[in-house]
Structures are given as C-alpha cells and as structure tokens.
Amino acid sequence: MRHYEVRDVMTADPVTVTPATSIKDLAGILVKQRIGALPVLTPQGRPVGLVTEADLLRKEQLQRDPDGAHSMHLTYRARRDIATAETAGEIMTRHPATVRPGATVAEAARLMDRHQVRYLLVVDEGGKLLGVVSPRDLLRLFLRPDDDTRQPRRLEPDEIDTPSSPLGSCRLI
Numbered sequence: 001m002r003h004y005e006v007r008d009v010m011t012a013d014p015v016t017v018t019p020a021t022s023i024k025d026l027a028g029i030l031v032k033q034r035i036g037a038l039p040v041l042t043p044q045g046r047p048v049g050l051v052t053e054a055d056l057l058r059k060e061q062l063q064r065d066p067d068g069a070h071s072m073h074l075t076y077r078a079r080r081d082i083a084t085a086e087t088a089g090e091i092m093t094r095h096p097a098t099v100r101p102g103a104t105v106a107e108a109a110r111l112m113d114r115h116q117v118r119y120l121l122v123v124d125e126g127g128k129l130l131g132v133v134s135p136r137d138l139l140r141l142f143l144r145p146d147d148d149t150r151q152p153r154r155l156e157p158d159e160i161d162t163p164s165s166p167l168g169s170c171r172l173i
Contacts, residue, residue, distance in 0.1 A: 003106070004104065004105045004141055005102055006100070006102070006103045006104075006105065006107075006120075006122055006133050007101035007131075009105060009137045009140060009141060010101065010122045011132050011134075011137060012130065012131040014039060014131060014132045015029060015038060016038060016039045016041045016129065017040055017041070018041065018043075018089075019040055019048065019087060019092070020087055020088070020089065021038075021040075021087060022086060022087060023087065023088075023091065026056060026088055036052055036053050036118070036119070036134065037050055037051065037052040037119040037132065037134070038050070038088070039121055040088045044128075045129055046123075046127045046128060046129070047098070047121050047127075048089075048092070048094065049094050049095075049096060050096035050119060051088050052093070055082075055093065058082055059085055059091060062079050062082050096117070096121050097112075097115040097117050097121070098121045098127075099111055099120045099121070099122055100123065100125075101131070108133055108138065118134060119132055119133070120133045120134075
C-alpha cells in the first residue's frame with residue numbers, strides 16, 4: 001500500500017494575503033474563493049500567520065457580545081484586540097502549524113490533532129510557503145480511483161458467520 005505524502009494532497013500555490021489586508025477584503029476572498037483559510041505572508045513569501053473563517057466569525061461574535069460565554073477563555077485584552085481588529089495582521093493566528101511536503105498524510109493528520117487545527121501550512125526547508133493542507137484534502141484520498149483505496153464491499157448474510165469471513169466468526173444481534 002502506498003503511503004501518500006502531503007505534497008500529493010495539498011493545495012499548492014494557495015491564495016495568500018499580507019498583514020495589511022483589510023478584514024473586509026479577507027471575508028471577500030474567503031467567500032469568493034470558497035476556501036476556509038488564508039496564509040498571511042511576509043514580502044519574502046514566509047508565513048507569519050493564518051486567518052480562518054473562524055477568526056472572522058469570532059470577531060463578529062465579540063463585537064456583538066464581548067462578555068459572552070463563547071469568549072470566557074480569552075482575556076479581556078485579547079477579546080478587545082479581536083473585536084477591534086481591522087487587518088489580517090491584527091486578527092491572524094501567529095505561528096501557524098506547519099508541515100513539510102514529504103511528511104506522510106498520517107503525520108499531517110496527527111499534527112492537526114495535536115495542535116487542534118484544521119489547516120497546516122506546507123513549507124520548504126527555508127520556511128517558504130508551498131501549499132496548505134486541510135482535513136478535506138486528506139479525505140480526498142478516499143476518492144482516488146487507484147488500487148490503494150480499497151472500496152468496502154457488502155457482505156452477504158451467509159458470509160457473516162463463517163470462519164473465512166473478513167469479520168471472523170460473529171453473531172448477529
């Protein structure tokens with residue numbers, strides 16, 4: 001079985017923004033491009049942050065209800081900073097999780113779980129952005145029409161309770 005790498009499933013050359021990109025422009029790009037996150041880059045092409053749909057929605061929530069239960073895990077200053085943010089640089093998640101293009105898909109999934117993130121920035125050895133990988137990208141592996149994806153097959157009733165069954169010997173309840 002082939003072990004797919006991040007480079008096989010990532011979105012290469014993603015849409016990016018600068019720290020100066022306005023909140024309104026961020027929302028417009030996310031909606032028009034039908035994407036969930038935007039890497040924030042320096043002029044040298046190195047990621048300094050990531051803005052997600054959730055970041056913009058959190059800003060909206062905090063503007064309407066700064067002391068709501070949804071924000072109690074944040075300090076007052078953090079809530080204020082998010083609510084008053086006007087640019088990508090002010091609302092982005094700094095130091096986003098990254099992965100190398102040669103990492104396996106399983107490693108990428110573990111990184112997402114460990115860091116509790118939905119997007120990983122794919123960077124080269126020099127830290128330059130190559131792509132973005134999301135859970136949806138990882139799930140596309142199941143749609144590949146090659147021999148590496150095994151399609152489940154329906155077992156017939158007479159196959160279920162036999163020693164040679166893929167399930168082994170079992171009882172129906």
